[in-house]
Amino acid sequence: MASATVEDYLKHIYLLEQADMDNPVAMGRLATTVGVAPGTATAMIKTLANAHLVDYEPRGGVRLTSTGQQMALHVVRRHRLVELLLVEVLSLDWSLVHHEAEQLEHAISDIVLEKIDALLGYPTVDPHGDPIPTAKGHLKYVQPVSLTDCKPGQQGRIARVSDQDTQFLQFAERHRLTPGMGITIDAYDKYGDAVTVSPKHCDSVTLGTNAASKIFVALSKKS
Template identity: 40%
Template sequence: MPSPAVDDYLKTIYHHTEWQSARITPSQLAAELGLAPSSVTEMVQKLAAQGLVTHRPYGPIALSDAGEKRAAAIIRRHRLIETWLVSEFGYAWDEVHDEAEVLEHAISDRLLEGIDERLGRPRFDPHGDAIPDASGHVDRAPFVLLAQAPAGHVGRVLRVSDRDPELLRAVEAAGVSVGAVVTVADAATLRLDEVDVALPAAAGDAVWLSA
């Protein structure tokens, strides 16, 4: 049965391995959700019993095929809504996350399909995150985190994390957007249109470039 709590767990597990390969641990999951470890342990056991995750005591957590499909479906909703809010209602990219968190549980499948069609079947949301298609499939180019990119690396900005709205505003104010082609000077400086652009130090762990 649909459950916002279950969906939040599955989304968080899904997010954790979208842009890196290490599986999430119970303690990391508790920190991400802002919950007590004991509560997370209990819920993970329930998810495992429902066949949505695979987990052994004290080990990392992975989505099962069924869990991956369900997580992709709710993430598809969230990211289509974010894209819709920016495209149709003039929201800024730092304003859409909380709205989408509410609406993703409220809209019907029919309305979601209408939004997807109206937007032209977008593949990425305003932050550069891939929007799963109706079957859960995503297209994602090879990538490198800004903090790990060597000086002189030339790449296209693929994604900016939406975790910190203030950081999103700072990146936007610097003139850096998803799709921009940049050259890395260091983990906090990009060359854009032959001009060096300084970013907050946190951008090194929040900006992904094409590899």
């Protein structure tokens, strides 16, 4: 059984790989996200490499092996299911949930985990809209699509807001159109040049296709 420390390294490597298009993860980056000195990370990575959980080229970065990825996904699953449990069942403020789950993810057995999964109705996304891997470590990969490519009724979460303009970002922020937010597409009026969407728990917004094209959504599986 992997220690909590090892689990943390694996999880962070996984998340960093994801966030950087599957490129190998640089040591410095890993060290700071795990929260240790660089030398510490190097040492740990060597032992992970010995255990065949990562592939490691000195000065070339790390990347998970398939065994390592499997384990990482298992940690991520625990993390996200716990987050959801804390929000949905214990009504914990969602800003606190991530931090709490950070501890709990290492203390949940498989048996308890499956009970949580069942209690929550086998959810597919956590409170941030991030996908929850299945027990077998499968993750539904969703290529984000522009809002202009969505159809009414679809649901998903905002994956990216591709504009650097402060005004636009502030507008998006004001209407809760921020990455991670779960949204529903209410209407798409091609001729009226407008898309109406509802961010979860917030008022709906109508955007021109021009603006809508800058917002990318990861759709949930068929709703």
